[in-house]
Amino acid sequence: MSSLQALCSGLPIRPLPKNRGRQAGVPHAPVRTPGLSPAEKQLALRNALRYFPPDVQNVLAPEFAQELQQYGHIYMYRFCPDIEMRAYPVEQYPCRTKAAAAIMHMIMNNLDPAVAQFPQELVTYGGNGQVFSNWAQFWLTMSYLSKMTEEQTLVMYSGHPLGLFPSSRSAPRLVITNGMVIPNYSSRMEYEKLFALGVTMYGQMTAGSYCYIGPQGIVHGTVLTVLNAARRYLDIEDLAGKVFVTSGLGGMSGAQAKAAVIVGCIGVIAEVDKAALEKRHKQGWLMEVTDSLDQCIKRLREARKKKEVLSLGYHGNVVALWERLVYELDTTGECLVDLGSDQTSCHNPFNGGYYPVQLSFTEAQSLMASNPAVFKDLVQESLRRQVSAINRLAEENFFFWDYGNAFLLEAQRAGADVEKKGASRTEFRYPSYVQHIMGDIFSQGFGPFRWVCTSGDPQDLAITDELATSVLEEAIADGVKASVKLQYMDNIRWIQEAARHQLVVGSQARILYSDQKGRVAIAVAINQAIAHGRIKAPVVLSRDHHDVSGTDSPFRETSNIYDGSAFCADMAVQNFVGDACRGATWVALHNGGGVGWGEVINGGFGLVLDGTPEAEQRARLMLSWDVSNGVARRCWSGNQKAYEIICQTMQENSGLVVTLPHDVGDERVLRQALQL
Numbered sequence: 001m002s003s004l005q006a007l008c009s010g011l012p013i014r015p016l017p018k019n020r021g022r023q024a025g026v027p028h029a030p031v032r033t034p035g036l037s038p039a040e041k042q043l044a045l046r047n048a049l050r051y052f053p054p055d056v057q058n059v060l061a062p063e064f065a066q067e068l069q070q071y072g073h074i075y076m077y078r079f080c081p082d083i084e085m086r087a088y089p090v091e092q093y094p095c096r097t098k099a100a101a102a103i104m105h106m107i108m109n110n111l112d113p114a115v116a117q118f119p120q121e122l123v124t125y126g127g128n129g130q131v132f133s134n135w136a137q138f139w140l141t142m143s144y145l146s147k148m149t150e151e152q153t154l155v156m157y158s159g160h161p162l163g164l165f166p167s168s169r170s171a172p173r174l175v176i177t178n179g180m181v182i183p184n185y186s187s188r189m190e191y192e193k194l195f196a197l198g199v200t201m202y203g204q205m206t207a208g209s210y211c212y213i214g215p216q217g218i219v220h221g222t223v224l225t226v227l228n229a230a231r232r233y234l235d236i237e238d239l240a241g242k243v244f245v246t247s248g249l250g251g252m253s254g255a256q257a258k259a260a261v262i263v264g265c266i267g268v269i270a271e272v273d274k275a276a277l278e279k280r281h282k283q284g285w286l287m288e289v290t291d292s293l294d295q296c297i298k299r300l301r302e303a304r305k306k307k308e309v310l311s312l313g314y315h316g317n318v319v320a321l322w323e324r325l326v327y328e329l330d331t332t333g334e335c336l337v338d339l340g341s342d343q344t345s346c347h348n349p350f351n352g353g354y355y356p357v358q359l360s361f362t363e364a365q366s367l368m369a370s371n372p373a374v375f376k377d378l379v380q381e382s383l384r385r386q387v388s389a390i391n392r393l394a395e396e397n398f399f400f401w402d403y404g405n406a407f408l409l410e411a412q413r414a415g416a417d418v419e420k421k422g423a424s425r426t427e428f429r430y431p432s433y434v435q436h437i438m439g440d441i442f443s444q445g446f447g448p449f450r451w452v453c454t455s456g457d458p459q460d461l462a463i464t465d466e467l468a469t470s471v472l473e474e475a476i477a478d479g480v481k482a483s484v485k486l487q488y489m490d491n492i493r494w495i496q497e498a499a500r501h502q503l504v505v506g507s508q509a510r511i512l513y514s515d516q517k518g519r520v521a522i523a524v525a526i527n528q529a530i531a532h533g534r535i536k537a538p539v540v541l542s543r544d545h546h547d548v549s550g551t552d553s554p555f556r557e558t559s560n561i562y563d564g565s566a567f568c569a570d571m572a573v574q575n576f577v578g579d580a581c582r583g584a585t586w587v588a589l590h591n592g593g594g595v596g597w598g599e600v601i602n603g604g605f606g607l608v609l610d611g612t613p614e615a616e617q618r619a620r621l622m623l624s625w626d627v628s629n630g631v632a633r634r635c636w637s638g639n640q641k642a643y644e645i646i647c648q649t650m651q652e653n654s655g656l657v658v659t660l661p662h663d664v665g666d667e668r669v670l671r672q673a674l675q676l
Helices: 038-049 054-071 098-110 135-147 188-197 216-234 253-263 274-283 293-306 318-332 349-353 361-370 372-393 407-413 433-443 458-478 482-500 516-531 570-581 613-636 640-652 667-673
Strands: 123-125 152-157 160-166 174-178 243-247 266-271 288-290 310-315 447-453 508-514 539-543 586-591 601-609
Touching: 038 054, 038 188, 098 135, 098 447, 098 539, 098 601, 135 152, 135 160, 216 253, 216 433, 216 447, 216 482, 216 508, 243 318, 253 266, 253 274, 253 310, 266 274, 266 293, 266 318, 274 288, 274 310, 288 293, 293 310, 293 318, 318 372, 349 361, 349 372, 361 372, 372 407, 433 613, 433 640, 447 458, 447 516, 458 482, 458 508, 458 516, 482 508, 508 516, 516 539, 516 601, 516 613, 539 613, 570 586, 570 601, 570 613, 601 613, 613 640
Parallel strands: 152 174, 174 586, 243 266, 266 310, 288 310
Antiparallel strands: 152 160, 447 508, 447 539, 539 601, 586 601
């Protein structure tokens, strides 16, 4: 078993570690079919071998070639570390800076088998959200981090550690870019080739920025989404007896079962992968499991009648579940579902993100590798069937929304009936959850703020929970608008439920939705607690890239931008650069997170709080920009709530000056000017 010291000593070459290949009993990524030419295969092999000196290339070349042929990518299984992969207490990492040790803590958490979806393929979640492209990059990155000083910056090119470069103490210690492909070549087909060549990588969001905290993050987002969906669509606060149907129990979607329990409804979640379903059941996140549709419907009816709180996992395809719900409606007149969505990895529909109803799980895995064209046809037929069933249920008092996983986008491409007459390119028959449910929350500056206690001590996390709760309670006591108070109250409830439901998987982390004031106040409170010794080690602040200003995503985060700028990515790029200028410990910019390659640009950050006045100043500057950038953009797109928030922020902050848009309320002026 390797030690952390050995892990930081560079690539293990003399002697080479034993090649143990793919580990049995661990979920593995689907086989990729990049369609490389013979010359491209040779280039992929050359690119992999350049990490190693010539005297070992003759040993490695045949096995790397075999991996490329067998799995469609060179993962370098020989170099998968023989160590328990987890977030070790920060003081155990052999580093020269606290920042580097904190980054190592976060990287190893992303690859923890309890956290990662396909740990041996370095995939954290979403089917293809990579931390690195291969294991050589992991070893080199850990070595660089162990050497790094406060006057160096590590630069990462799509998983490849370019090197340590001189910089200043105020500069980021780490700058990450993933998938920055020239726009005209940012297609799904090109991506498969470029990834196989080892020259680009799909970092998803928090996978490639080393800031994933396990499914807790999406539990929280799903809790808020379902609560607000019930308010908007059903006009209720109490979800007892209400049924939420969805699909997916993998890396991100695995959170849905726990979210259903926390909001007090009946959650029925379909999952084709038995291993993923059993994992959530063993974790205690899924209360019951069945592979029988008859039993599923019977149990749903019982729970609905008794108003039980239940999370029920159906081992089968969600299309079969939706079609059975239609059958029940048509034969009994009873609509058994109130709210519905989908959390398959539909951004990656033809390589394991979505499984067609016509095939079993193993049949689908085989066909996607042996005949991708036929597999694609079956996926698109399955999407059409799924939408058809949802459309029938929607004729009743049932409400469906797109969870930002590109489900409706891919359904449209498959020819499903999802069109909305007279709509823009970003709108469909059913709304994105940002458009109707979370959009106004983003416009007020609320988004998924999170922190990680690098001591690994649950007591430190408990203290941060207390501090965050106190900050929000004090804000309410000082007086806030009703809409802001509602969000604060939801998040106080969330913190209490998160602790009670033991939502930590991997690192000692917490997430909540907070606005600019709340984020800054929580950061300051945590930093002061570190300074006074109440918290034993540094705390890493981050967020989901899915946030107020982190992401330009026309079919998700910015789908409620109606000024015609939904396909522009200035905001995410400015967020990345602005956070770096204002004190972030590390920053990341990605192509493709959440909704698919070429469909989005997103940025994230990590900020290490170590109890110093400098850390507090960095937090104040960086967090303010990180939020106000997006609020100001939404203000300019005509969002009234964002306009009110940015005006208030300007009054409270003498350093903030924003040109405010004027109202263009008289449509007659426009029509007359255009001679309509």
